[in-house]
Amino acid sequence: MKTATSRALLVLASLVLAGSALARSSDRNEPMTIDAGAQSGTLTGDGKTTLSQGVIITQGTLDLRSADAEIHLRGGEPVRVIFNGRQATMKQQLDDGSWMDAKADRIDYDVTSEIITLTGNYNVVSARGTNAGQRMVYNTRTGEMNSGGDGTRVRTVIQPKNKTATPAAGQGKK
Structure with missing residues (x-):
């Protein structure tokens, strides 16, 4: 039971957004801590395990927090993980050192x-x-992202590659 629990919880945290090619790859080799006010359900066979009353998962630089989480299992393996909360949050350092x-x-x-x-x-x-x-779907295998299209607006801001300030027009060297 302990092995199934550890495996399911490892997948729960490490796969949430770790499939992103930029996530800190060394985090997967760090110990994982799962902290919740309560846990109920099964971590073997088919079924669902619920973590509630404030869920905090840390592994290396990964820090994921939500009001509750559900782990759906098939054959003892996680097939779906859902984090709920207003707001569920995730923070992770990327391989390039940024967050x-x-x-x-x-x-x-x-x-x-x-x-x-x-x-x-x-x-x-x-x-x-x-x-x-309001809604984004991200494929961690392909990197494809889809958002909007449901009558709501999507806002994307892309930072310039060169963040060095350039002089405004007419303010060149004297």
């Missing part, structure tokens, strides 16, 4: 298809830019 922060009312990770869906006032911030809206 990525994500927030959403719901973070739904389909382990089988490796697709993450952020729903409800999501916001993703990194050194490369920001993306915010």
Whole structure:
């Protein structure tokens, strides 16, 4: 039982957004801590385990927090993990040393298809830019992202590669 519990919880945290090619790869080799006010359900066979009353998962630089989480199992293996809260948050350092922060009312990770869906006032911030809206679907295998199209607006801000300030027009060297 302990092995199944450890394996399920490892997948729960490490696969949430770790499929992103930029996530700190060394985090997967660090110990994982899962802290929740309560846990109920099964971690073997088919079924669901619920973590509630404030869920905090840390592994290396990964820090994931939500009001509650659900682990759906098939054959004792996690197939879907859902984090709920207003807002569920995730912070992780990337391999380049910068940080990525994500927030959403719901973070739904389909382990089988490796697709993450952020729903409800999501916001993703990194050194490369920001993306915010009501719903984003991200394929961790391909890097493809889809958002909007549901009558709501999506806002993306992309930071310039060269952040060195350039003189405004007419303010060249004298």
